[in-house]
Ligand SMILES: Nc1ncnc2c1ncn2[C@@H]1O[C@H](COP(=O)(O)OP(=O)(O)OP(=O)(O)O)[C@@H](O)[C@H]1O
């Protein structure tokens with residue numbers, strides 16, 4: 001699992017591989033130049049100038065020092081720049097892939113996953129990965145090279161003593177490995193809590209009016225504080241772990257030094273080893289410890305990032321709807337011939353919503369769908385848009401099964417006004433243009449007129465350029481609905497679906513929209529879902545859905561002659 005994730009991250013780095021040599025070379029150059037200053041002051045200034053009493057080399061010392069410092073800065077700058085370029089490009093790539101993947105996930109996934117958590121994966125988990133990536137690309141690489149380099153020198157100096165140290169390095173590797181798992185798990189906990197916090201905050205803030213209306217601010221604060229506390233607890237636990245880890249690393253390293261002294265000192269006394277050799281050996285031993293510590297720190301950061309990577313790859317592993325239930329046949333322009341053949345469906349296995357539902361809608365026909373709340377009317381729309389797939393039976397468009405059709409091309413054939421209107425927090429005009437981004441202004445206005453909203457828009461301070469507020473809060477419910485209608489009208493698709501599209505519009509405005517609709521419906525397959533009888537006025541055929549089956553079917557007059565639900569509804573609404 002772990003190796004798998006590292007590999008997957010590396011695949012992302014690979015796309016920007018060409019930057020890696022720049023990162024490495026600039027880092028090594030900066031490190032080496034750092035070593036130049038002590039050499040210039042030590043060897044040249046002290047030995048050759050001061051002790052040798054020769055001032056002629058002084059300019060060399062001055063320019064040498066200056067040059068080394070400047071060059072070092074240049075390389076350090078280059079290192080930072082290329083490192084940022086490499087990691088940021090990698091993360092950008094990963095972030096966009098993740099977004100594209102999330103967009104492609106089936107509707108059922110979103111029904112079960114809070115938006116806030118997805119956002120936190122996109123933003124904060126991607127950030128955490130960046131940290132780990134930096135540690136991985138520079139520190140881990142350079143330190144590893146240094147460790148092996150110095151280890152080689154140690155062997156050259158004294159094979160026996162170095163063999164003594166090796167077990168310590170082995171223990172160190174084991175400790176690093178043990179901590180790796182734990183750190184990753186803890187980091188995952190922290191990140192999961194962060195996701196929950198983001199979920200909570202996005203949800204309460206988007207429902208802030210409900211929170212206030214029910215005076216639930218304190219309760220919400222408690223909930224928020226509880227989740228925030230979870231982050232605190234797991235973060236402190238992680239910090240404690242980091243502490244234990246560093247102490248263990250330190251102890252192991254000190255242990256090796258003590259052992260070397262313990263073993264080497266008697267040899268020096270017995271004159272089997274020179275004092276100089278021991279000092280040099282201890283010097284290099286100290287030098288190997290720095291990169292080892294760096295390596296262990298990098299290990300910690302990388303494992304923290306792996307916790308975040310787990311969360312991102314978990315989403316990337318959910319199958320997209322394309323792979324799940326759409327095909328490859330591309331429809332150019334549908335005739336709008338719809339067939340439901342013995343369709344059964346339920347959101348949950350134990351709760352059927354539609355059972356054995358069959359219906360044929362001919363090209364250009366207008367059909368109204370009525371029925372009690374929860375009967376499955378909106379579910380039929382969900383199936384038509386292929387948000388969900390039937391458990392049994394099939395749906396055909398122009399004689400082609402939906403599961404063979406390309407998802408995009410299927411949805412291009414359908415203009416829908418949903419039961420809950422959703423507007424984006426941009427301008428009125430852009431919201432309508434969503435139906436057909438390339439439309440001209442006249443087309444937009446024409447659609448707005450048909451939806452009986454143009455006159456209202458004209459009264460707005462900036463007309464079509466007026467912003468609608470977060471999700472359209474600056475508009476009334478009926479106005480929002482009519483903008484959604486205009487959006488669907490502008491799309492000008494062969495199939496038009498109106499799911500309670502005028503439920504919040506007053507009767508007078510609805511009558512006007514009905515007239516426009518009568519024109520729009522010409523040559524278009526239309527499915528109108530409504531509770532109000534006045535809304536379904538134009539439909540040639542009315543279907544009554546009850547318990548997931550068709551209970552009644554016929555024209556207005558035919559149904560009135562019956563004794564079913566339609567007649568009862570008619571009597572009730574006529575009374576009102
Ligand atoms: N995403 C979902 N997950 C689980 N169950 C769902 C989901 N959406 C709807 N349902 C259930 O499916 C049934 C049919 O819902 P549907 O939205 O189709 O009803 P409807 O006929 O449109 O009702 P209304 O007139 O109130 O809009 C309901 O019992 C509902 O609780």
Ligand SMILES: [Mg+2]
Nearest residue numbers: 377378379419
């Ligand atoms: Mg509904």
